[in-house]
Structure formats: structure tokens, C-alpha cells
Amino acid sequence: MIKDRHNLIAIILVIIFGIGLFYIGTDGFRAFTAESARTYEVLQNKPEFPSVTLEDSHARTYTFDEFAEGKYVFLTFMYTSCTTVCPQLEMNMADVYDQIPSKYIGEDIVFLSISFDPTRDDPATLTKYRSYFGSDGETWRMARINDQSELDTLLEKLGVIVIPDGNGDFTHNSAFYFIGKTGHLQQVMDFTKIDEAADTVLNILDSEEEE
Amino acid sequence: MKQAIYGLMLYVFLILPPVANLLESIMIVHMHMQMPLLVISGFLMARFFQMKFPGFFEKWNGNGVPGILLFIVIWSYWMIPRSMDEAVTIQMVEVFKFISLPFLAGIPLRDSWIKLGKIGRNITYVFFVIMFGLMAWLYIGADSQICNNYLEVEQKTLGWGSLAFAAFLLIYVLQLLFIDQSEFE
Numbered sequence: 001m002i003k004d005r006h007n008l009i010a011i012i013l014v015i016i017f018g019i020g021l022f023y024i025g026t027d028g029f030r031a032f033t034a035e036s037a038r039t040y041e042v043l044q045n046k047p048e049f050p051s052v053t054l055e056d057s058h059a060r061t062y063t064f065d066e067f068a069e070g071k072y073v074f075l076t077f078m079y080t081s082c083t084t085v086c087p088q089l090e091m092n093m094a095d096v097y098d099q100i101p102s103k104y105i106g107e108d109i110v111f112l113s114i115s116f117d118p119t120r121d122d123p124a125t126l127t128k129y130r131s132y133f134g135s136d137g138e139t140w141r142m143a144r145i146n147d148q149s150e151l152d153t154l155l156e157k158l159g160v161i162v163i164p165d166g167n168g169d170f171t172h173n174s175a176f177y178f179i180g181k182t183g184h185l186q187q188v189m190d191f192t193k194i195d196e197a198a199d200t201v202l203n204i205l206d207s208e209e210e211e
Numbered sequence: 212m213k214q215a216i217y218g219l220m221l222y223v224f225l226i227l228p229p230v231a232n233l234l235e236s237i238m239i240v241h242m243h244m245q246m247p248l249l250v251i252s253g254f255l256m257a258r259f260f261q262m263k264f265p266g267f268f269e270k271w272n273g274n275g276v277p278g279i280l281l282f283i284v285i286w287s288y289w290m291i292p293r294s295m296d297e298a299v300t301i302q303m304v305e306v307f308k309f310i311s312l313p314f315l316a317g318i319p320l321r322d323s324w325i326k327l328g329k330i331g332r333n334i335t336y337v338f339f340v341i342m343f344g345l346m347a348w349l350y351i352g353a354d355s356q357i358c359n360n361y362l363e364v365e366q367k368t369l370g371w372g373s374l375a376f377a378a379f380l381l382i383y384v385l386q387l388l389f390i391d392q393s394e395f396e
Binding site: 004006007009010011013014015017018021022025026031032033034035036037038161163165171173 | 270271272273274276277280281284288291292293294296297300356357358359360362363
């Protein structure tokens with residue numbers, strides 16, 4: 001009888017331990033993949049966009065702060081040689097761009113696609129790539145970051161993981177990033193849910209206008 | 212006692228940074244080789260602890276159920292995609308992996324297995340068949356990358372590996388059911 005009780009206590013302890021372990025390991029059953037954990041953490045911390053120097057498709061260079069200057073920024077990360085997810089990502093971004101009323105575009109919000117493959121994505125390549133998606137090069141720009149350490153800091157801060165696969169391609173996570181006017185990350189959105197993302201952005205812009 | 216020393220040697224070998232890095236660089240090796248080897252090292256070392264603290268195991272793991280549950284909890288935890296990722300990126304999680312798999316999974320497994328009756332063992336087999344099956348479905352079927360540190364193709368490989376595990380276990384369980392074991396004993 002005594003032995004049975006010990007066994008029972010041990011079973012209960014193990015179960016409690018198991019629940020605790022899974023609870024902590026998944027942020028309270030919220031994040032079962034590192035990607036969802038990353039999104040969750042990023043949204044909790046709202047990291048500031050680090051200072052980076054961009055070179056866009058017109059070969060102009062400027063810092064991110066000069067470009068954003070008190071505007072919201074709708075952001076994606078891509079590279080032009082990508083044949084899988086990036087075209088989809090940029091297509092969807094174009095969809096969002098089209099859904100935002102033109103009175104906001106360029107005034108309150110700007111769009112930016114950042115390439116993490118600066119060696120191949122020179123201004124000429126970016127110009128060509130830009131034209132596929134109807135990006136005008138002004139209110140929606142495509143740019144590369146030439147300084148590798150700046151690029152790494154940015155990717156790290158926003159939790160973008162890029163792994164070269166050895167054949168000139170990269171495996172990377174994709175999302176829509178929404179940067180607030182103060183340069184802090186506000187939202188990370190699922191890039192496959194275009195309408196949802198556009199609605200979120202519109203709500204923010206509309207509520208801003210009412211104030 | 213000899214096997215406990217072999218277990219310790221295996222354990223130390225697996226902890227060596229170059230070995231650990233190499234094994235962790237390939238997803239399927241990480242899950243289906245490094246992790247089981249860690250469990251095996253604990254399994255071998257268990258002899259030492261059983262001889263050193265016989266009372267503890269007798270008292271708290273008398274019927275083998277708590278031990279096998281602990282084993283299942285730990286093993287399941289390491290099957291979560293996020294745990295695999297964080298074992299590579301966060302050092303604390305990595306340390307936890309090297310402690311939990313041998314000591315909280317390997318040792319209880321050995322202590323429990325002989326104590327569990329036929330039914331307990333069969334339930335455990337069935338649990339693992341289902342679990343590896345689910346893993347296969349998850350890792351083969353996921354059309355996006357679920358581990359940030361590994362490529363999607365590695366993810367698929369892991370899925371097929373898990374399916375193979377599930378299939379072998381299933382065959383084993385089926386032969387247990389349909390072949391009269393007493394003929395071989």
C-alpha cells in the first residue's frame with residue numbers, strides 16, 4: 001500500500017513536471033515552432049529598427065530613417081534570384097499596396113522590399129525585379145543593404161533567419177513587417193493573408209486620420 | 212558496472228563540441244541519431260545508479276509507470292520542432308538536452324522496462340508507433356519550413372525517417388501479437 005502511494009505520487013509529479021516543461025517550452029502552449037515563438041517575442045518586445053543604409057533601384061543611398069521619416073513602413077525581405085516564396089511574397093505585397101487608398105500612399109505609409117543578397121541584387125537587377133510587381137520605385141522601393149554587418153544586425157533584430165543552402169539560394173522565413181512612425185516594429189503579419197494584412201494597416205491609418 | 216563506464220564514455224563523446232555540432236548540423240541525425248544515442252548512454256549508465264541507489268528506484272518507481280511516463284514526457288518534448296531549433300540556438304536548452312535525455316529518459320527507461328508488464332510495454336509500443344506516425348505526417352506534410360535552422364528538404368527527410376521508425380515498430384508489435392513468443396523463450 002505504501003509502495004503504491006509512492007508510485008502514485010511519483011506519477012503525479014511526473015505529470016506536473018511534464019505539463020510545466022511543455023508550458024514553459026512553448027510559451028504557455030502558444031508557440032510550438034521557433035517561428036511562432038519569434039513572432040510572439042518580437043511582438044512583445046517591439047524592437048527598434050536599427051540604423052541601416054539602403055541603396056535602392058535608382059542607386060540612391062540613404063538611411064532607413066531618412067526614408068521613413070515619420071511614416072509607417074510596410075516591409076518585406078527577399079532576394080531576386082529566389083524562385084519559390086519571394087515572388088509570392090512580393091505579389092501579395094503588391095496586393096496590399098493596391099488595397100491602400102492612394103491618399104495615404106507616400107504620405108503616411110511607404111513600402112519597402114529589402115534584399116538580403118546584396119552581391120547579386122544591384123540597382124539594375126532591382127529595377128528589373130521591381131517592374132514585375134508594379135512597384136513605382138518611390139512609394140514602394142526595392143533596396144539592398146551593402147554593409148553586411150548592418151544587414152546582419154537588422155535580420156537579427158527582426159528575427160529574420162536566412163540560411164544559404166550552398167547552391168546560391170537561401171532558406172528564409174517570410175512575413176509582412178509593419179514599422180510604426182517612431183521606427184519600432186509594430187506588427188508581424190502572415191504574408192499569405194493579404195486581406196487581413198491590408199485591413200490591419202488600413203485600420204491603423206484610418207484611426208490615425210481621425211485623431 | 213562495465214556497461215556504465217561504456218555509457219559514460221559514449222556520453223562524454225557525444226558532448227564533445229565538434230561531435231555535437233556535427234550531429235546537430237543535419238536534422239535527421241540530430242533527432243534520430245544524437246537523441247537516441249543520448250538515451251542509450253543514459254540507459255547504459257543506469258546500471259551505476261541502480262546499484263548505488265537501489266532504494267530510490269524501488270520506492271519511487273516500484274511498478275515502472277512513473278519512469279516510463281517520465282521517459283515519454285522527455286522524448287515527446289524533444290519532438291517539438293521548436294525544441295529542436297532552440298537546442299541549436301540557445302545554449303541553456305542545449306544543456307537541458309544533454310541532461311534530460313540520458314538522465315531523465317535513458318535511466319528511467321531502463322529501470323521501468325523490466326518492471327512493466329506485458330501490457331505496459333505494449334501500450335508504450337503503441338504510443339510510439341502513433342507518435343512517430345504523427346511526426347511523419349507533420350514533417351512530410353508541412354508545406355512550410357517549421358524549423359528555422361534547417362532546410363525544408365531536411366524536414367522532409369526527417370519525416371520519412373520517422374515513418375520508417377513507425378513502420379519498424381509496428382512490424383515488431385504485430386509480430387508480438389501474432390507469433391507465439393513462448394516458442395522462442
